[in-house]
Amino acid sequence: MTVSVGDTAPDFxxxxxxxxxxxxxDLRGAPVLLVFYPFAFSGICTGELCQLRDELATYTDAGVKVLAVSTDPVFSLKAFREKEGLDFPLLSDFWPHGATAQTYGVFNEKAGMALRATYLLDADGVVTFAQVNQPGDAREQSAWKDAVGQLAA
Incomplete structure (x- = not known):
């Protein structure tokens, strides 16, 4: 079952x-943008996370903490972060493999990866925006920015 708007986001x-x-x-008290993505270094994921990097001030200026989650091991995430200059935490849902993505209902068991899922949580951890895209279906990040603007209003 996928986490939906109005749900309290499962802890991890x-x-x-x-x-x-x-x-x-531990991040309660501030909004959180939670971005699940399939794999570090893959084409669409790199494009999405680099766009997020380039537009990070849109989120941080609104007090939003950005977290990106994949099933990659920490060593891959460290290399990916350094190569792309990503200035937000890349979290590893590697072991137990995909357990957090499974909890959110966004794990593709056949491929062993997270779907492209985005959640905006308010300061109390309640989901105010939810978007789930299938592999190969890049996300339009303007919807995320609109959700942040509505949360700030």
């Missing part, structure tokens, strides 16, 4: 690219 604790554990509930 995942290591980032530097093996520092990030726990979602």
């Amino acid at each position: 604790s995942l290591p980032d690219q530097d093996k520092q554990v990030v726990t979602l509930t």
